[in-house]
Amino acid sequence: MTTDTTPERKEFQAETQQVLRLVIHSLYSHKEIFLRELISNASDACEKLRFEAIGKPELLGGDELTIRLKVDPDAGTIAVADNGVGMSREEVVDNLGTIARSGTRRFLETLSGDAAKDAQLIGQFGVGFYSAFIVADRVTVISKRADADAVRWESNGEGAYEISPDARADRGTEVILHLRDDDREFLEEWRLRELVRKYSDHLGVPIVLEAGGKSETLNQAKAFWTRPKAELGADDYQGFFKHLVHGEDEARAWAHNKVEGGLEYTSLLYLPKRAPFELFDREHRAGIQLYVKRVFIMDKAAELLPPWLRFMRGLVDTADLPLNVSRELLQNNRTVDKIRAALVKRTLDLLEELAASDAASYAEFWTTFGAVLKEGIIEDPAMRPRIAKLLRLHSTTESGWVTLADYVARMKPDQKSIYYLTADTETAARNSPQLEGFRAQGIEVLLLTDRIDEWVVNHLREFDGKPLASAASAAADVAPAIQTPDRIAEEAAFKEPLERLAKALDGKIDRARLSSRLTDSPACLVFAEHGISLRMARILKQAGQSSFESPPILEINPKHRLIARLKETPDEAAFTELARVLFDQALLAEGGELEDPAAFVRRMNQLIVDGLNEKPRILVG
Ligand code: ADP
Numbered sequence: 146m147t148t149d150t151t152p153e154r155k156e157f158q159a160e161t162q163q164v165l166r167l168v169i170h171s172l173y174s175h176k177e178i179f180l181r182e183l184i185s186n187a188s189d190a191c192e193k194l195r196f197e198a199i200g201k202p203e204l205l206g207g208d209e210l211t212i213r214l215k216v217d218p219d220a221g222t223i224a225v226a227d228n229g230v231g232m233s234r235e236e237v238v239d240n241l242g243t244i245a246r247s248g249t250r251r252f253l254e255t256l257s258g259d260a261a262k263d264a265q266l267i268g269q270f271g272v273g274f275y276s277a278f279i280v281a282d283r284v285t286v287i288s289k290r291a292d293a294d295a296v297r298w299e300s301n302g303e304g305a306y307e308i309s310p311d312a313r314a315d316r317g318t319e320v321i322l323h324l325r326d327d328d329r330e331f332l333e334e335w336r337l338r339e340l341v342r343k344y345s346d347h348l349g350v351p352i353v354l355e356a357g358g359k360s361e362t363l364n365q366a367k368a369f370w371t372r373p374k375a376e377l378g379a380d381d382y383q384g385f386f387k388h389l390v391h392g393e394d395e396a397r398a399w400a401h402n403k404v405e406g407g408l409e410y411t412s413l414l415y416l417p418k419r420a421p422f423e424l425f426d427r428e429h430r431a432g433i434q435l436y437v438k439r440v441f442i443m444d445k446a447a448e449l450l451p452p453w454l455r456f457m458r459g460l461v462d463t464a465d466l467p468l469n470v471s472r473e474l475l476q477n478n479r480t481v482d483k484i485r486a487a488l489v490k491r492t493l494d495l496l497e498e499l500a501a502s503d504a505a506s507y508a509e510f511w512t513t514f515g516a517v518l519k520e521g522i523i524e525d526p527a528m529r530p531r532i533a534k535l536l537r538l539h540s541t542t543e544s545g546w547v548t549l550a551d552y553v554a555r556m557k558p559d560q561k562s563i564y565y566l567t568a569d570t571e572t573a574a575r576n577s578p579q580l581e582g583f584r585a586q587g588i589e590v591l592l593l594t595d596r597i598d599e600w601v602v603n604h605l606r607e608f609d610g611k612p613l614a615s616a617a618s619a620a621a622d623v624a625p626a627i628q629t630p631d632r633i634a635e636e637a638a639f640k641e642p643l644e645r646l647a648k649a650l651d652g653k654i655d656r657a658r659l660s661s662r663l664t665d666s667p668a669c670l671v672f673a674e675h676g677i678s679l680r681m682a683r684i685l686k687q688a689g690q691s692s693f694e695s696p697p698i699l700e701i702n703p704k705h706r707l708i709a710r711l712k713e714t715p716d717e718a719a720f721t722e723l724a725r726v727l728f729d730q731a732l733l734a735e736g737g738e739l740e741d742p743a744a745f746v747r748r749m750n751q752l753i754v755d756g757l758n759e760k761p762r763i764l765v766g
Pocket of ligand 1: 186187190227229230231232240241273274275318391
């Protein structure tokens, strides 16, 4: 700590500069949010003090935690002052001079350089303290922790700041904005009253306006979630959501519940409209806020909701946990387990209500978060049937989303299974040769294109008593080889070519067989009855787990001219060439990667040249 009173000049961290510039430019048309951000920081500081005072009640003393807006029209300043935790010199340097938070770094990495898009990102991210520079050409912060000397920080937001000791005796922080000439509107009492009502009414700390020698409390100063539901409108809930996520985002839906009786808690759960960047980052800590008897205990209490509901935001306030509860304690706690189970049900209720009342909004939710919700099918067997009803899927016969219940209602009278096909993209799935027979018979097939779907189908197994079956499995032949005289003759005629095929493709396939699912394509690959899907095998292989690989079955279409040509090729070398082409084609159509693409191209070219020589017939029928 310096005892010298001359201010020390320090440069902002390079990234801080970048954020500052961006904030000032992109939020120029939403200047007013600076007040919300500073009040929000002041409120957080009060909540932190309330928390620290659990162990040290003398910290609070007789003080009422308060946020004061001090207006000085002569000086052209407005100050946001709180008697919260305050900051030490080191904290001031860390918090206001650097971008310490990894979230900010990641945020910077996602910037595109496109001003409109970046402004949206800022909104999603929350700008915090730096928003002060949107309206101020100089910002002074004076802060004092109870256990440290006061410190003064000052900057014009252009590259550097000065820091020096200060004489302030009271604990807390005061942020003084020297307003730009254009922004003197924020000295007007009516304007401040309006803004506090709009953005900060829900905070649990009183906000007092001090102007012209009078003071006036502007908000209700009652924790938002403790207010009766009947008193709160959609705007209020949206306002609190913005405070909660520190950003401009909106919520799509929410559930606010007070539970009494056995357990006592209030929960406020929000379904956000937009996904955070970290949604698919399993390392990232998600979760909701935990309060104990109105005291903020921790952010991102991951124990309160399972990972498959990590897109939810909100809070729980309970009287049934001790104030000094730690993260460790949360992990094996029966109260927490019960609350979590109830919150899971509440969230599913919320999603079911949304799906029933507003299909379009639910579809947007699904597009944003559906892949996360699907994890619940795998992770929570008890909730599986409810989550299954919330799934939205693509299918061969419909253009929009379908539900499993829709599918079941459309099943053919003698259809036993719910058919699906997994693929990397919807287009690849729709055009897969494996579906030709299903299409010919008018049987609907669900098209699953999220990576996680491979696991989802393995865990879901059935819906409404109907088993799920892969259309790409050897078991799912749509017209099981009915032993018509025709078919018997075909089987006999192809006995030898099938054996030759198996030999020519030895090691690549398990066996070759006649297909009844193909109508247009010469061949396709299917996986063995109890094997894993070819796509799953690929995903596992990419993850370095190739032990599960089992060779596929090659199905050929006896009615196709290429197959007829194969059958009539006596020369073993020519037969093998053609067999390889068939196999590679089938693999490509299935979404697989060729081992030797150049050889495939060479063989295809040879076939085309052969075909040209054979004119006027063309080869591929
Ligand atoms: P955020 O609030 O999103 O963390 P900010 O840039 O607004 O980001 O603030 C950075 C940090 O500075 C805060 O996390 C907090 O630790 C500290 N801080 C800001 N304002 C105050 C305040 N009034 N009292 C105490 N600490 C504060």
